[in-house]
Amino acid sequence: MSSTKVQAPVHPPPHALDYYRLAVVRLPEGRDTNARPDQLQTAPLVQNYVQTPAQLRTERIRFAALMYSFFLVGWNDGSMGPLIPAIKGHYNAGYAAVSTLFIVSCTGSALGAFSIFYLLEKIGFGKLLALGAVLQTIAYAVQAAAPPFPVFVAISFINGLGMAFQDSTGNGFVASLKKNGARKMGVLHAAYGCGAFVAPFVATPFAGMDSSQKRWALFYLTSGGLAASTAVLLAVVLKFKRQDELLRETNSEIHVEETAEDAPVEPRSKMRQTLSLPLVHYLAFYISVYVGVEVTLGGWVVQFIRDTRGGDASAGYISSGFFGGLMAGRILLLPLNSWLGERRVIFLYASLTLALDIIIWRVRSLIGDAVAVSIIGVLFGPMYPIVMHQAGLILPPRILVGAVGYISGMGIVGSAIVPFVTGALASRFEIRVMPIVVLIMTTLMAALWALAMRQNKHRND
Known part of the structure; x- marks a missing residue:
C-alpha cells in the first residue's frame, strides 16, 4: 500500500495578514481531479478586506x-458673500469688477483640474493635498493686507x-472607496457645508x-490660520x-475593474481615456x-437681499442659512436618497428648487x-455627493481618480463662471436678475443629469 504524503498548509507571515490575496484553484471544464498541474487555472485573485481595529x-x-x-x-466659498x-x-468697484475675483480664481482652478492627471502620478496624493493648503495660506496672507485691487484679484489665482x-x-x-461610499461622500461634503455655514458668522462682523x-x-488672517493648520x-x-x-495600509475596500489588466496606465493615456467618454463630460458640466x-x-x-428687499449688514447671515441648509441636507436626506434612488431623487430636488426660486423672484x-x-440649501445639499458617488459606481476604476478630479475641478470652474455672469448682468440690469440666472441654470442641471443617465444606459446595453 502506498502512503499519501499530505503537504502542510502554508500560512502568510503575521505581518501580511492584514493585506493579502487568496488564490482559488479551478479545474478546467470537462476535466477530472486527475488533471495535470499545467492544466489547472487560477481564478482571479480576490482581495481580503478584513480590517484590524488599528487599520479602522x-x-x-x-x-x-x-x-x-x-x-x-x-x-472660502461661504465667506465671499x-x-x-x-x-x-x-x-x-462695481459688480463687474468684483466679478473678476471669480474669473481669476476660475483660471487657477481650471489649471489645477486639468493638471491633476499628471500631478497625481508625479507628486502623489499626500503631497498634492498639502500643497493645495499651502497655496491657500499664501493667498490669504496677501489678501489680509488689502493690497491694490489688481493684486487682490491676481492672488485669487493661487x-x-x-x-x-x-x-x-x-x-x-x-469616490474610490466601496464600503459605505455614499455615506462617506455625504459626510465629506457636509464638512464643506459646515465650513461654508460657519464662515459668514465670522466674516459678517468684519x-x-x-x-x-x-x-x-x-x-483673511483667520482664513490664513485655518489654511496653515490644514496644511x-x-x-x-x-x-x-x-x-x-x-x-493598502488600511486595507480599505475599493472599486475594482472586473476585467482590469495589471499593467500600469500612463497619465497621458488615462487622460485620453477619460476625456474620450461623453459620460464624464456630462457629469463634469x-x-x-x-x-x-x-x-x-x-x-x-x-x-x-440688501438691494431689493431692504436688508442691512446683518443680511450676511442669510448666506449662513443657505450653507447651513446645504450641510443639513447632505446628512438628513441620506435615507430619502437611498429610498427613492440616487438617480431619480436628483430630479425631485431640482423641481422643488425651481419652485422655491420662483418664490424668491416674485x-x-x-x-x-x-x-x-435656506430650504434651497437643504435641497441642493445632496446633489454634489450623489454625483460623486455615482461616478464611483459607473466610471471605470482605472480612470476614476483622474475622472473625479476633472469633474470636481470643473465644479470650481463653474463656481467662477456663473457668479461672474450674474455680476456682469447685475451691472446692467441690477442684482434682481440673480433668481432668473438660478432658474435657468437649475433647469440646465436637470437636462444634463438626464443626458448623463441616458449615456450610462447606452454604455451598459
Whole structure:
C-alpha cells in the first residue's frame, strides 16, 4: 500500500495578514481531479478586506483630515458673500469688477483640474493635498493686507489652484472607496457645508467695519490660520504618501475593474481615456453648473437681499442659512436618497428648487426669501455627493481618480463662471436678475443629469 504524503498548509507571515490575496484553484471544464498541474487555472485573485481595529482607526483619522480640508474649501466659498459689499466699498468697484475675483480664481482652478492627471502620478496624493493648503495660506496672507485691487484679484489665482488640488484629490480618494461610499461622500461634503455655514458668522462682523479702512481684510488672517493648520494636519496624517499606499495600509475596500489588466496606465493615456467618454463630460458640466449656482446663491444673495428687499449688514447671515441648509441636507436626506434612488431623487430636488426660486423672484419678502434660500440649501445639499458617488459606481476604476478630479475641478470652474455672469448682468440690469440666472441654470442641471443617465444606459446595453 502506498502512503499519501499530505503537504502542510502554508500560512502568510503575521505581518501580511492584514493585506493579502487568496488564490482559488479551478479545474478546467470537462476535466477530472486527475488533471495535470499545467492544466489547472487560477481564478482571479480576490482581495481580503478584513480590517484590524488599528487599520479602522487610521482610516477614520485620515478621513477626518480630508473633512478638515473640505471645511477649508467651504469656508472660502461661504465667506465671499458677506465680504462682497466690503470689497465693493473699499475699492470703489462695481459688480463687474468684483466679478473678476471669480474669473481669476476660475483660471487657477481650471489649471489645477486639468493638471491633476499628471500631478497625481508625479507628486502623489499626500503631497498634492498639502500643497493645495499651502497655496491657500499664501493667498490669504496677501489678501489680509488689502493690497491694490489688481493684486487682490491676481492672488485669487493661487487660491483657486489650491482649492482645486484639495477638492479634486479628496473627491477622487473617497469616490474610490466601496464600503459605505455614499455615506462617506455625504459626510465629506457636509464638512464643506459646515465650513461654508460657519464662515459668514465670522466674516459678517468684519464686513460691517468701515470699508474705507483695511480692518475688514483682517478676516483673511483667520482664513490664513485655518489654511496653515490644514496644511500641517494633512502633512502629519497623510505623511505625503500616495493614494494606493494609504489604501493598502488600511486595507480599505475599493472599486475594482472586473476585467482590469495589471499593467500600469500612463497619465497621458488615462487622460485620453477619460476625456474620450461623453459620460464624464456630462457629469463634469453638471457639476460645473451646480457649483456655479451654489456659489451664486451663497455669494450674491446677500447683495440681492440688501438691494431689493431692504436688508442691512446683518443680511450676511442669510448666506449662513443657505450653507447651513446645504450641510443639513447632505446628512438628513441620506435615507430619502437611498429610498427613492440616487438617480431619480436628483430630479425631485431640482423641481422643488425651481419652485422655491420662483418664490424668491416674485415674492418681495425679506423673511420669506431668507427661508426659501435656506430650504434651497437643504435641497441642493445632496446633489454634489450623489454625483460623486455615482461616478464611483459607473466610471471605470482605472480612470476614476483622474475622472473625479476633472469633474470636481470643473465644479470650481463653474463656481467662477456663473457668479461672474450674474455680476456682469447685475451691472446692467441690477442684482434682481440673480433668481432668473438660478432658474435657468437649475433647469440646465436637470437636462444634463438626464443626458448623463441616458449615456450610462447606452454604455451598459
